[in-house]
Amino acid sequence: MTLLSLQKPWIRNGIATGCAVAAVGGVAVAGVDSGNEVQDVKLLSGTAWLPSGRVGQLSLLDGTSTEVSAQVQVAQPGSVLDVVQAGPNAYSVDQTAGTIRRIDGATFEVSAPETPIQGARAGLTAFAGSGKLYIVDTQRGLFTNADPRTGRALSTPQTLATQIAPNTTGIDNNGRLWISDNATGDVRTLVDGAEQDPIKKVTQPGRSMLTIVNGKPVVVEVAARKATVVDPLLRTADMTVDLDLREGEEVQLSGSPYGDRFYVVAPRGVLTICGLAEESCSNAVPLAGGRLGAAVEAGNRLFVPDYTTGQVWIVDLDKKTVLAQPRVVKSARQFQLVSRDGVVFFNVPDSDEAGVITLDGTVLDVAKYDKNDPNKGLNAPIKGVPTQPNPQQPPQQDPSQVPVLPPTQQQPPTQG
Structure with missing residues (x-):
């Protein structure tokens, strides 16, 4: 079966082909041939699994062809879904049911749900x-390691004795999970389901954030206006970078997967680009104030989502200037930006809207599913029930027996 047989008929008109993407934005992967077998295509880079909670599905979007390569049912319609991608494979995180499923990137097979x-x-x-696969309950401060082939817990959940604050956790290149403990100022590490001795007093107790920068944990302490770099091998935290932050600012933090730099986005409309070797960070790019998200890096560009306008700010990393401000959604709403192998995808989780943003700002829209018939094009039906059911929840009907309703008949997604 060739790639052409995977094309979905509901892809919106006006979408460029893989060659057009390469010509316009330079994001296509060399060597892609639409005559290759499907399995070969999925081993190439530039694909992203995107969630659609309204219909309980994940869609695999190919950034080169801007086409939907796969569409799988992973949850009940109206579920709150997230997705974590590991190479070509993905894990669906169903926060409504409390379950994890693995999706095989080569066969599109969906595993039975697990409740780790x-x-x-x-x-x-x-x-x-x-x-490695780690499962965390951020609300209760619980964690466990899980089988990456199934999502099933490999150990009894352990407690971190603290609630895990948003944007304080990251996984490095060696599969170590790092957590900034806001209650103590320590940085904690999980390896294969076991907690290591904490690195003490990296920050003062209070609000801090953590990101991974080229394999190194970096902790930003807003009140102290500084970032602290953690050496993952020596387990020390001696290097700091001064930041130009205002007291009480709710900044967005992200790190470069390729270089020793990190990015701070302030709601007053400033993007700061910081090098780990700098004593202070002064490379500021003016944006516009509003509800801004964390910066995403691809191809020597930074992409900053603006939820107030539905646009994305594209910044040249070398020149520190804004190149484009394309609109990806028509109204002010939350959307996701995902960078995979040099391709930037946008996704609206509660609708069929998704697409690719090229390096020059061209927006290529793709419908993740047919909103008039969400079942159309499914690679496989949902199957299985959790092997570790939660005794606190009443029995539920087998998801494989529940029909997927059109969006007009669905209840609003649960937000809890």
């Missing part, structure tokens, strides 16, 4: 990398 932490719902989070 009983009772976890809105706080259920997964981290995957280097053959």
